[in-house]
Amino acid sequence: MDEHxxxxxCAAGFSGDRTDAAAPVVDALLAAGGPAALIFETxxxxxxxxxxxxxxxxxxxxxxxxxxxxxxxxLGRCLQGGVRIVSNMGAANPRAxxxxxxxxxREAGVAAPRIAVVTxxxxxxxxxxxxxxxxxxxxxxxxxxxxxxxxLGAEAIAAALRAGxxxxxxxxxxxxxxxxxxxxxxxxxAHDDWDRIARATMAGHLxxxxxxxxxxxxxxxxxxxxxxLAHVGYPIAEIDADGDCVITKPAGTGGEIxxxxxxxxxxxxxxxxxxxxxxxxxxxxxxxxxxxVGPDRVRLxxxxxxxxxxxxxxxxxxxxxxxxxxxxxYAGPRAEARARLAAEVLxxxxxxxxxxxxxxxxxxxxxxxxxxxxxxxxxxxxxxxxRLRVALRHAERAAAERLNRELTALYTCGPAxxxxxxxxxxxxxxxxxxxxxxxxxxxxxxxxx
Amino acid sequence: MTALTVPLWRAAHGRTGDKGDRxxxxxxxxxxxxxxxxxxxxxxxxxxxxxxxxxxxxVTRHELPNLQxxxxxxxxxxxxxxxxxxxxxxxxxxxxxxxxxxxxxxxAGLAPLLRGPDR
Numbered sequence: 001m002d003e004h005x006x007x008x009x010c011a012a013g014f015s016g017d018r019t020d021a022a023a024p025v026v027d028a029l030l031a032a033g034g035p036a037a038l039i040f041e042t043x044x045x046x047x048x049x050x051x052x053x054x055x056x057x058x059x060x061x062x063x064x065x066x067x068x069x070x071x072x073x074x075l076g077r078c079l080q081g082g083v084r085i086v087s088n089m090g091a092a093n094p095r096a097x098x099x100x101x102x103x104x105x106r107e108a109g110v111a112a113p114r115i116a117v118v119t120x121x122x123x124x125x126x127x128x129x130x131x132x133x134x135x136x137x138x139x140x141x142x143x144x145x146x147x148x149x150x151x152l153g154a155e156a157i158a159a160a161l162r163a164g165x166x167x168x169x170x171x172x173x174x175x176x177x178x179x180x181x182x183x184x185x186x187x188x189x190a191h192d193d194w195d196r197i198a199r200a201t202m203a204g205h206l207x208x209x210x211x212x213x214x215x216x217x218x219x220x221x222x223x224x225x226x227x228x229l230a231h232v233g234y235p236i237a238e239i240d241a242d243g244d245c246v247i248t249k250p251a252g253t254g255g256e257i258x259x260x261x262x263x264x265x266x267x268x269x270x271x272x273x274x275x276x277x278x279x280x281x282x283x284x285x286x287x288x289x290x291x292x293v294g295p296d297r298v299r300l301x302x303x304x305x306x307x308x309x310x311x312x313x314x315x316x317x318x319x320x321x322x323x324x325x326x327x328x329x330y331a332g333p334r335a336e337a338r339a340r341l342a343a344e345v346l347x348x349x350x351x352x353x354x355x356x357x358x359x360x361x362x363x364x365x366x367x368x369x370x371x372x373x374x375x376x377x378x379x380x381x382x383x384x385x386x387r388l389r390v391a392l393r394h395a396e397r398a399a400a401e402r403l404n405r406e407l408t409a410l411y412t413c414g415p416a417x418x419x420x421x422x423x424x425x426x427x428x429x430x431x432x433x434x435x436x437x438x439x440x441x442x443x444x445x446x447x448x449x
Numbered sequence: 450m451t452a453l454t455v456p457l458w459r460a461a462h463g464r465t466g467d468k469g470d471r472x473x474x475x476x477x478x479x480x481x482x483x484x485x486x487x488x489x490x491x492x493x494x495x496x497x498x499x500x501x502x503x504x505x506x507x508v509t510r511h512e513l514p515n516l517q518x519x520x521x522x523x524x525x526x527x528x529x530x531x532x533x534x535x536x537x538x539x540x541x542x543x544x545x546x547x548x549x550x551x552x553x554x555x556x557a558g559l560a561p562l563l564r565g566p567d568r
Contacts (some may be wrong), residue, residue: 019455045468045531046532163451165452197552200547218463220458221460222565222566223459223564223565224462224564260477260479263516263518264463264475264477264478265464265473266461266465266516267466267473267475267477267516267518268464268465268466268475269466269467269468269472269473269519269523270466270473270520271468271473271511272511272522273511273520274511275512285513285516286513286515287515288513288515288516289515289516290516302515302549308510315499320532322534347518355535357535357536359536359537365537366537366538366543367543367544367547368536369502369503369528370528370534370535370536373502377502389537391535392535393533393535428532429532430532430533431469431531431532433469440509444530444548
């Protein structure tokens, strides 16, 4: 057993990820022995706004809806085996999530764990209103704010772990910080040890999307074949005292970890590779190296770090009206021509209501643009099985609903043979991002009593 | 020595990421010897033309020779991004496959390094 290596497993890469991924990761962490942590990343850009809406409807909710399903299979074994759990499952209500974790521990029959709640990310309240108006502009006065959260870094997580927390529940933190926190707490790096923090940050970045580094979201039959995708193993980073890491996965699971799977994830959602910004550091992968060092074992080295920025990113979500979507199918001779005619009819009926998007599923529905330039430039391919899909947004519900009524009316008024109408109408949120001075946001933890 | 024209996906792979109305698409050579060929031909201008119908406000190419990879950052190509776009794929997750279908001229000597079926 190697006490100098910290193993961090990741068992969820977004809200809605598989809930049976954690067990093999925990098996591997326990079998390896030594210090270990398990992270669950469950917050995408809009997840938190949806959680805020859930909390308004019920003050005891507003955290990850699948918390029970994610934690129940492994919580008892992690607590007994010394595997720390760090997750942003708290979403809009970390304290309620922590209380639920305590209840699950009781159900599992283990001693009451030390659970830390990290807060300070929510900047939607009165205390931050003036600063938020300065960075978001007039939107704050003219639109209905649903949520505003700053991306916290790893410091509060590390502090909670150093204080003995076995489980750390957060709201919005930068995804890689979920891994940087345990590394800071374990290795005791200085807060300005930029190179080491940057290396741990990129280890966290490789982990943060779960199976995306271990063969998930990679397969392309005949070109990129991946075995065992139905049971893809979730990743484990073995982090050394310098922050460098080897990415691996539990034995006996599907998927693969190769230089190619690691490179794809390394560059995922990166813009300038010399300046990957997180609250903890500016990471630089310009000279990074990726090397296969064994079966399903890839080493990441050469990451550099620079001083973190003076600001923190804030995501603010606003109510933004309604999205209407509908579909109708055409099949057989001239199916595509009939689907195209149906789109024209809808455009004429709904003229003036706002931009209407039309897609021919099976012909042109994804690469195209909302304005329809791509579809217009795509000649009739003579497709014989086509589903027309239309979408439009409007501030008013009744106006958006008109799309669905007009689409349904194609049953009797549209081109011949249209069938299988489905419509949907839902409220939408829009996001604005801005930067707040770091000193205005205080991430802190409290141990659940 | 002759050359052959193949779709880029036979020489490289990649993945799309999104933040707001900005998309990034990685292009990672299947083999180190293919990287210079890709870097010479798949320029920011070529990618901008490939996405012209989405009217990018800017296309930037970052080169990572250590990783035999490039990272393209495309601003303004997601019709407002996940919150505002009407596209089924509002994240633009499929866009890497539009880029990877670009034609690439490969010296015949490198043909054994290509992946996937000939046609």
